[in-house]
Amino acid sequence: MNTPFLRRALQTSAATGGAAVLLLAAAGGAAAHVGVTPDKTSANSYALLTFAIPHGCDGSGTTKVAITLPAELNDAQPTVNPNWTVEKVTEQLAEPRKLADGTAITKRTSQIVYTARSPLEHQFRDTLVLSVKLPDAAGTTLYFPTLQTCEAGQTDWSDIAKEGQDVHSLQAPAPSVTVTEATGAAGHGTEHAASVSDGGAVASADDGGADARSWAGLAAGAGGLVLGGTALARSAARSK
Numbered sequence: 053m054n055t056p057f058l059r060r061a062l063q064t065s066a067a068t069g070g071a072a073v074l075l076l077a078a079a080g081g082a083a084a085h086v087g088v089t090p091d092k093t094s095a096n097s098y099a100l101l102t103f104a105i106p107h108g109c110d111g112s113g114t115t116k117v118a119i120t121l122p123a124e125l126n127d128a129q130p131t132v133n134p135n136w137t138v139e140k141v142t143e144q145l146a147e148p149r150k151l152a153d154g155t156a157i158t159k160r161t162s163q164i165v166y167t168a169r170s171p172l173e174h175q176f177r178d179t180l181v182l183s184v185k186l187p188d189a190a191g192t193t194l195y196f197p198t199l200q201t202c203e204a205g206q207t208d209w210s211d212i213a214k215e216g217q218d219v220h221s222l223q224a225p226a227p228s229v230t231v232t233e234a235t236g237a238a239g240h241g242t243e244h245a246a247s248v249s250d251g252g253a254v255a256s257a258d259d260g261g262a263d264a265r266s267w268a269g270l271a272a273g274a275g276g277l278v279l280g281g282t283a284l285a286r287s288a289a290r291s292k
Contacts, residue, residue: 086117086198086209088227095234096188100131101196103180103227105172109202113171116201117180119164119227120210122194124187126151127161131181136166171203190233195226 084106091100108114117136121128126149130138141163148156166180186194197210211222219225 085225086200086207086227088196088229090229093186093229093232095186095190095231097186097234099184099186099229101128101182101184101229103182103196103198104177105180105200106177108172108174109200109205109207111174112202112204113168113173114200114202115168115171116199117166118199118201119166119180119182120197120199121160121162121164121184122196124189124192124194125160125184126157127184128164129183130164130166131183133166133178133180135170135172135178136168136180138164138166140164186229186231188234190231193228193230195228197226 086106087104089102089104091102093099103117103119105114105117128140130140132138140161142159143162144159145157148158149160150156164182172178195212197208200207200209207224209224210226211224212226212228213219213222
């Protein structure tokens, strides 16, 4: 048997197998916390924000998710989800706030609260979608502190990294979206979130983002493992 070649084949298989394990761990980490994936981030545009609820609280099922809106937003329209009831919580503003169209508002939506019709079991996941009008403030990071209440206990996803702090070091990071430069006229579509209003727009809940990239990387790692195994088998066949 060609010992050096076999050794290289085994090293290749071990390396690709290790990569697959690391990618699997990364995929699990990406899905470990309540996060948000926007369908767009352009300043002054209307965006759909998908909040992923990947698990419960230490094995306990989720019963309520309260999403706090950043001060930069006046309103959000929650997408209907048949597994949850939803309500909008408003707050009175200290002083009237002028809008781009010249009108003014005296109150804003401060929180969107989803309540599960039956507890979302710990091993299952769901997504909640909000339609919002992003502010005309490129470079601004919007934080959405989210309180996840379970049958037993709760998790407050509200940690915000301080300057110079690695966000990955946070135990319960707040979901966030960073506004980017405007890319042209923002389409209103059927969503209007400039002022406080009732009702919600029905939209597709697409996880996208980090989860998709993590699983794609895992697939690539698994493919490398298969190739390494194939090379080993061929080497053994030739030696025989």
